[in-house]
Amino acid sequence: MTFTARARATGLAPELSKAPGFPTIALAGVTKRYRGGVGIEDVTLEVPSGEVFGFLGPNGAGKTTTIRLLLDLIRPDAGRISLFGLDARRDSVAIRRRVGYLPGDLALYERLTARELLTHFSHLRGGPPWASVASLADRFELELDRPIRSLSKGNRQKVGLVQALMGDPELLILDEPTSGLDPLVQQQVHQVIRETASDGRTVFLSSHVLSEVGRIADRVGLIRQGQVMAVKRVDELRGRPVHLVDVRFADDPPSGVLTGVPGVGRVEERGHDVHLELTGSFDPLVHELARHRVADLSIREPDLEELFLSFYEGDDVQA
């Protein structure tokens, strides 16, 4: 039985993974409702092979719901979900053979040691050799022979990562992989994600911290209250020439003085202070300012969070 399992695993994967044209993840109009609340509503999303996709949103926005739908732990009320071009429900076992998953709310078998748990899962996965599992464990400096119940949160998370990474899955699904971890382990996690990506494998990563997602993802999807509000390339977010400008006038400025200047958007006036967002050339703004007495002027580049918000609030939204 172990041999047939392995034969199936190695026999199937190459054929299926070479099937061209299928995005690694595809959700089409997917809705999942829970009693007494929204799960996700009409979510359409595609993640091509080889991409690191960051799924961003506050807690309770529907990130975990989406991820658990991908793994067939829960079933959608409407819509279609496929991975590698296979049906999420009908072909779930074949899909899961090619996916590594780290749950957000990670729970492990407390009575087992890490070694027992990893042996068990590697067997269920049809056989990454123990040597490769052990080298992963080494890398995270995992203590294999202590019962899991005696491990710290960080060490449990490492066990979760090793079980997700074992056997080099084509798709890695990580639900809030770094939440609650110390910075050193966070670095390790980011490193692993980068390596996975550079192997040409796909990573689907959820987080409620944009700066984290921005550092490692190729694209970011924003989900709020069960709806995907926007999907943007990170370099597109960064590449957009936007600056945040704070002006302090020496005198009371005439109301609306900077509104309507070409490139100026999102103006906020507060006494002598005016905050605005400038897109494109500085020239029209500088000319306008030159007609007034300016006490202080600061210009800075927005961080990713503010960039995303400017897309989000500026109607520049695509689903």
Next chain:
Amino acid sequence: MSRRDNHPATLHSVFERTFHEERRALTGWVAGLVALAITMLALYPTIRGNTQFSKLFESYPEAFRSMFGVSDYTSGPGYLRAEVFSLMGPLLLSVFSILWGSDLTAGEEQRRTIDVLMANPVSRHRVVLEKWAAMLVGTAVAAASLWLTLLVGDPLVQLHLGVAALSAAVLASWLVATVFGTIALAVGAATGRRGLARGLGALAAVVAYLLSSLAEVVRWLEPVRPISPWYHALGVDPLGGGFQALHLLVLLAIIIIAAAGAVVAFDRRDLGT
């Protein structure tokens, strides 16, 4: 074989892991059942041939005697029927089976380990069936410990049971325990709630027991008695009557139906919600 040798530990299948996690509890239940059997064996010499006891129970109303299985109390089979097989033995096995059965899938859901488990390429029905098999084997080990203790003790205290009668009674006890354990599994698989699974499993066991034993004395209950698994297991006196294929088949059928229900229900649900 060679690939197995790459792994230092021996946990492989869901079956093995389920069994491994429960091994301490199983050891405890085995110890309890053996202790029960030894106690009953040790007490028998004071009862064997004791006419006082015979007279005492003869003075009780017929209804009482049949309900508590104390007719023929001073003979070996009569004594064991009253002390072990009318209630304690099958009850302990049933409690063990219900506790384990209710925890098989619902426990994984409530402890939220279902996510990492089902991320592996195993189908839901395989998970249910392997876990169920672990419970069947574990309960069988517990039942076998009772069987073995009584088998060894029989000649020592001259119970004069006979291997066949003893085996039939233990088999019936194991089957009836498995009925309620599998019902608990099915409720847990259908709802994800371990407490509910325990409660309904225990309720089924109590109702079945009451129905079977009350029907001995309450005439209008007699027609509905065959719906009680307890009746098919122990109400038909396996210790006196030996193996009774038809009744054993009824128990087997209930077990298979409940297990099939567990598989189907678990396959259709949202897990861990």
